[in-house]
Amino acid sequence: MDISNSILTWNVSSPALFCSAVWFIASDSFCLHLLWIFNSEFMAEESNEKFWQFVETVTELAVYKQTESDYSYYNLILKKAGQFLDNIHINLLKFAFSIRAYSPTIQMSQQVAAEEPPPDGCAAFVVVHTKRTCKTSELKKLLSKAASRPRPYLFERDHKFPTSSENLPVVILYAEIGTRAFAEFHRVLSKKSKNGKILYVLRHYIKKPSSRKMYLSGYGVELAIKDTEYKALDDIQIKATTDATVENETGADEVQGFLLGN
Template identity: 80%
Template structure:
């Protein structure tokens, strides 16, 4: 019996330990709740190769075209390589024209997708053309479209008679000495074979000063993946829906005491309630109720007669001047911020004649010091 009892005790202890560990684990998971927020753009993910080219273009137009020459068909490797290998391949190609500092800047630009909006801008421009159906790449020659290389020569013949296209600041123009040439805009995805075929023909014509060659990014089949952004300010507001019980009587008492302290020394419609409460301390509650009534009635904005407005500024100044110094600023702030409500009570204040004359005298000299 003893061994059996010992075995049962051990099993009980092991079971209790397992239960305790499971509860501890559950408590840890529950205590370590986290919220992860992702910010996705309205456009799909853009190729890193095109973003790298925009980084190069920001460095210089020459570096852009040099980089382009080395990556004409680089997108082919994307189908066989992993995303990380393709990423490193782009950095390796860019490293031929950038120092280590700029390579690090390029990595940072990749991480925050800084040049993705520029790619999407070109994509939107291409959509407005619109692109011919079923074309991986196409050219626009003075309002005429084609996705066939052998038709370029034909469209160039009468290009001068058609309207010259508008070029944007961000357009990539092939280096040439002449600007007054027929403009050929290529919409294609850099790194593809179709792009390489068009580029070979157009760059040769541009070097011979036959055309002004302009490249705009165009992706025929955009990625199905979302474009997640980072490095942007995002605010996630989480509202607590927990209800807390408070003693309303204590809250009201504190509020009433605060209001009473603030308004005790104030004059309301000619009544100095601070003085009245000192003289008639036994009627303090009644005076407070009457004061609140008058204060609330003051908040009703009733129209004033024209003659009541004549001395309103003097009456406001008179009330402020008659208030103790330590309360004058507070009263002036209250009147200026709540003037429409306070106007009715101000009309009942008698203006000191000496103060009126002094203000009028000062007003004669103030314009001399104002800038003209």
């Protein structure tokens, strides 16, 4: 079977099935909301510019209403992704969801956030050179003395807001895109970054992750070892047997192609 054909024709007709394929969680609405993060990681592989363009469209969306159906919300997610991707990439995106391609990346960000650790009761928070807060009103105070504190370590896969210089105070936002808390912080941080005041870095953070285990796609490897038995033979006996065979063949008479022994 040609895997490229299977990828291009991948289709998921049911949002519930789509969610179960992406993440094992208790709430379907939470699952659909989580797809924004998966979408953003797919965009990031295309380019950093597409990632932030997609993030901007998410902040412009109205907050998800519980009265809306899962199917309509699912279509909204695909529609927003379709602004930046063609049909082939949309199908590749669905395939990436089904094999949970970005779950390890999200889990890594979640683990990094847990080591900060997050302030109590915060759906989103920022870290400014070792100082944390979940209030946008405290940013100015934390930035005023940021240069006197150690600069944070940034990972290769961190999402950095486009800026002309990175020699600036670093503000790391831990948030779940598509939420009110994220939108509030993003508006403030993106504005400061555009004005050349900070280096804005986004890391995914989910306040209440599922406690259920998640299954990742993979493969097994079997090592089969052939059992070979080696036997030791006496070279003298082998030579004697060979000589006797040669003598017998030499003394044989040939009759119409057949060797007849004495």
